[in-house]
Amino acid sequence: MDYQALKTDVLILGSGGAGLFAALHAKKANPELDVTIAIKGLLGKCGCTRMVQGGYNVALSPGDSVERHFMDTIVGGKWLPQQAMAMRLCETAVIRVQELENELGCFFDRNEDGSLHHKAFAGQTFDRTVHKGDLTGIEIISRLMEQVRALPVQLMEEQRALALLPSRSGDCIAGVLMVDMRNGEFRLVRAKTVLMATGGGPTMYRYHTPSGDKSMDGLAMALDLGLSLRDMEMVQFHPTGLLAGRDTRMTGTVLEEGLRGAGGHLLDGAGKRFMLNYDAAGERATRDIVSRAIYAEMRAGRTTPNGGVFIAMSHLGADAVAQKFPGMVKRCADCGFDLAGGRVEVVPTAHYLMGGVVVEADTRSSLAGLYVAGEDAGGAHGANRLGGNGVANSTVFGGIAGDEMAAFAGKVETWADVDQERVDAAIDASLVPLRRDKADINSIRDRLLDVMWDGVGVLRDEAGMRRAQAQLAELKAELHDGGIGEHNRVFNLSWHDWLNLKSLLDVSEVIAAAGLSCENSRGAHYREDFPEVGSLEDSYFTVAGREGGSINVRRQAVDFSIVKPGESLIDD
Amino acid sequence: MHDSTSIQVRVWRGDAAGGDFADYEVPQQPSQTVLDVVTWIQRHADATLSYRFACRVGMCGSCAMMVNGVPRWTCRTHVNKVAQDNRLTLEPLRNLPVIKDLACDMTVFFDKWKAAEGHFSGSLTRDRPVAAISPRDRLRRAANAAIECINCAICYAACDVVSWQADYLGPAALNRAWSLQNDIRDTNRAARLQAVSANGGCMHCHSQQGCASYCPNELNPTASIAGLKRQAAGSFLKKKYPEHYA
Secondary structure (H helix, E strand, O other): OOEEEEEEEEEEEOOOHHHHHHHHHHHHHOOOOOEEEEOOOOOOOOOOHHHOOOOEEOOOOOOOOHHHHHHHHHHHOOOOOOHHHHHHHHHHHHHHHHHHHHOOOOOOOEOOOOOEOOEOOOOOOOOOEEOOOOOHHHHHHHHHHHHHHOOOOEEEOOEEEEEEEEEOOOOEEEEEEEEEOOOOOEEEEEEEEEEEOOOOOOOOOOOEOOOOOOOOHHHHHHHHHOOOEEOOOOEEEEEEEEOOOOOOOOOOOEOOOHHHHOOOEEEOOOOOEOHHHOOOOHHHOOHHHHHHHHHHHHHOOOOOOOOOEEEEOHHHOHHHHHHHOHHHHHHHHHOOOOOOOOEEEEEEEEEEEOOEEOOOOOOEOOOEOEEEOHHHEOOOOOOOOOOOHHHHHHHHHHHHHHHHHHHHHHHOOOOOOEOHHHHHHHHHHHOHHHHOOEOOHHHHHHHHHHHHHHHOOOOEOHHHHHHHHHHHHHHHHHHHHOEOOOOOOOOOHHHHHHHHHHHHHHHHHHHHHHHHHOOOOEOOEOEOOEOOOOOOOOOEEEEEEEEOOEEEEEEEEOOOOOOOOOOOOOOO | OOOOOEEEEEEEEEEOOEEEEEEEEEEOOOOOEHHHHHHHHHHHHOOOOOOOOOOOOOOOOOOOEEEOOEEEOOOOOEHHHHOEOOEEEEEOOOOOOEEEOOEEOOHHHHHHHHHOOOOOOOOOOOOOOOOOOOOOOHHHHHHHHOOOOOOOOHHHHHOHHHHHOOOOOOHHHHHHHHHHHOOOOOOOHHHHHHHHHOOOOHHHOOOOOHHHHHOOOOOOHHHHHHHHHHHHHHHHHHHHOHHHHO
16 A cells, blocks of 8 residues: 655644644754644544643642642642652653743633632642633633644644554654544654653543544554553543533533532432432532442432433522533523523533653653654553642653754754554555445444443442453454455544444453453442452552553552652642 | 424525525434534434534533523533523624634734734743742732633634724734733843734723623633733833823
């Protein structure tokens, strides 16, 4: 199969907060470099940074400190975060927010005296979340997108990465095989350095929040390349996703946290409150507790018509609710639901993957020239991500990656040779669904969503995860034997649906294997057969990789390089 | 006769070389957006249908198309609100080149955003604290009123001037320029005013309000463009009659 060959100095995959910041920093650090940004969708429009509602955690308020932000991140992450990364995150967030405001033109909400407004966010000991109303992500991504478009950066929009390609000798990255989704043509982009910033996004669960373009392609390619992934069992669920039936893309999208904080009630199918049976804080309990409670109600069959629970706000006064949550009320109304005055069905929904590629605090991976930032990188959040640390993570490490990559590319004389066999094999693998007879791809997707939801979901045990592993293996075989019944590669969404499913199945296997290996319950990972937190001093995290076609998981002791359990960097 | 529990959908199929409508019958669901209708067709009726979406919740501005002749975001448009006699006609956004079926090439839209100097230039660096600005400040409020644009190009598709005059910058780019003209931190206001008042700029707006009528976020680009016209006129008068403005 023919392909077009291109060369660039710096190649960036993804245009969320990490990818765009990397492009900006790399080009500004060294304007001589040819910087290319390749995106599965349109620049700044796909990915999840744009969807950030809450805000950006930063220790900028008088009385707050980087050390306090760091301690909240470590404690919130149940002592599993890679401490050097977490510290780098908290330190650099200060600079990054000032950069967003002063150099990119973001405008975060202000207090009456003109200073930055910091709002309270769950799990933090200080009000440190800067925001732009409840649409912080749109402000950040729109301003970033404008800055990148104003620079001579090469754009490759609607280009899907198919494989990360090592050099022939295997000692550095050599490029990426892509397919132009618009015309179906293959492209080999050779690069001196590559950033993987495609964003995780656990869309293999029945209910999920991330944008539709997300399908774990980055992590699937990392597995193919032989990289190690850590904390892969750590899938964060948001307790209140909209539930509107199986056949609508609205299902799974987030109804904001603030609804419960403001006094919203959760009701079972019979209209009874249930949260107080699980936690004294009721509906105001943390995300993980509320998610587990709803999941347990669902398993017990006390559900609404679509199989979830209700959120009810009307006891607070419909007008008051409409005034306080105008965006949420309008969104529900657009979709046919009365949030202010009626009841809306909700369900826990897979929101964020804490796990990802093992990296250094400066975003380097184990392969020279390959960098990883944003949700594709594991380590910063450990077992649980604080609300407001997600966009901080992507923008902080994206910028760092851009600086590092510019320095790296400046030192590399020439492009490494690509292993031709790998290129041919990757092209061939991507064409499988065009060769096979038509299969029921929709049914495979449907079953995958249920397998992960039921077997590796909010509550887990060994028997359930083993069953899920067997089912995943069957689905993988079925997908490989099934085609889309169509040969035309031009803007063919069904072909990409198949490729998305392939990535999701590959990464689902890792989530299940890591979940089996982790025999305690911390943060997002809850084992009904191992409900205890376990000794903090002996904390371990999982590291998974593919060897000889199967997934191996080992446990690695946490390196308490900055602070040990029982200690703190702050006084209270 | 058709089943009353189904929707009759006409979808424009084709590419830059041309195309035609194809008809589909889609089962009706209680919760169903126009995006869900398109998805059903691609998944169950014709696997080759091309369209674009990402966020599913009205944040990314990827999924806009013409729905019964009107530009709309499809992820948040319930079928019940737009179907006429259970019929939908779907076409790619007006005023943009089509790539295939319902997906347009947005390059020209963003090129105009850039041509309108639609990006911030500041004087402070990342080492400095952010500027103290009161949320009540008049200019800040004006900048804020125009800021929540998701660049979905619905206004661009709704604008008749864009359809008549290919080089007209269009409502979204000019609206962004107006927001920046009110941003007291920005240092590029003179050049931007020149860019938006040159040929193809704000003076071409006929104030027909198509943009404001269809903006899903209820922004008012017409008002923003009127603001730019005032600034441009003021700037012209200052240059022509400097003695009056001394």
